[in-house]
Amino acid sequence: MTDHLAEALAALDAAPRPLARRFDSPEPLAGPVAFLPAAFNPPTLAHLRLLQRAAEAAAALPAAVLTTRNVDKAVTGAPLPARVEMLLAARRDGYEVAVVAANAARIIDQVAALEAAFPAADPTPVVGFDTLVRLFDPRYYADMAAELDPFFERRRIIAANRGPHALEAVAEWLHQNARDYAARVILVELDAEHAAMSSTLARDLAAAGRLPDLVPPSVRTILAERGYYAPRSGLT
Numbered sequence: 001m002t003d004h005l006a007e008a009l010a011a012l013d014a015a016p017r018p019l020a021r022r023f024d025s026p027e028p029l030a031g032p033v034a035f036l037p038a039a040f041n042p043p044t045l046a047h048l049r050l051l052q053r054a055a056e057a058a059a060a061l062p063a064a065v066l067t068t069r070n071v072d073k074a075v076t077g078a079p080l081p082a083r084v085e086m087l088l089a090a091r092r093d094g095y096e097v098a099v100v101a102a103n104a105a106r107i108i109d110q111v112a113a114l115e116a117a118f119p120a121a122d123p124t125p126v127v128g129f130d131t132l133v134r135l136f137d138p139r140y141y142a143d144m145a146a147e148l149d150p151f152f153e154r155r156r157i158i159a160a161n162r163g164p165h166a167l168e169a170v171a172e173w174l175h176q177n178a179r180d181y182a183a184r185v186i187l188v189e190l191d192a193e194h195a196a197m198s199s200t201l202a203r204d205l206a207a208a209g210r211l212p213d214l215v216p217p218s219v220r221t222i223l224a225e226r227g228y229y230a231p232r233s234g235l236t
Helices: 002-014 045-058 080-092 107-117 129-135 144-154 167-177 179-184 199-207 217-226
Strands: 020-022 031-038 061-067 098-102 121-128 157-160 185-188
Touching (some): 002 020, 002 080, 020 107, 031 045, 031 098, 031 107, 045 061, 045 121, 045 185, 080 098, 080 217, 098 107, 129 157, 144 179, 167 185, 179 185
Parallel strands (some): 031 121, 061 098, 121 157, 157 185
Antiparallel strands (some): 020 098
């Protein structure tokens, strides 16, 4: 399975235009889709809870979208095929999310990738506060207004609190830094426990010799078997 996933992801990453592929089903995505683009290194309960909250808010199918490219990060930790495997494993624990990969780094290009691959889908991006800030960072655009204005004319995004930032702080940041687009952002709140979780914390726990309990049980099993973030003998 890993070899098949590696070949599929390599072909996706080599594609000359934004493109996406679904891995949990041969059926194309269709209708409203709330998609969370992330590295999933590893997938955490916070990722899955955010997808659940976003899907409820948008009356949409939740989709985890592994990004093969990132505006800020190189690929380290678990290989990309293993991250797809972990997302598929989470489905066995009852998390009914579509598992997709896309070769685009920016939110607006990820939407284009999903539209190209799944013409019947109506994708809405889901972001945490840190990704929301990057979305409105001029460094990632030749002309931010020229790209974001038409995007927000036809799309909305769903944003949530993360870490120490309460939902009120997210709303205040939007009105101070992205006032022209704030009405197109749907805010959803994560509880304090899930808001404090992160893949970084999961990796740090694994590196300290502990299997993180902030990932689904089937993901814990994979980490115990393969030890992507720490020597296998050191995980407990």
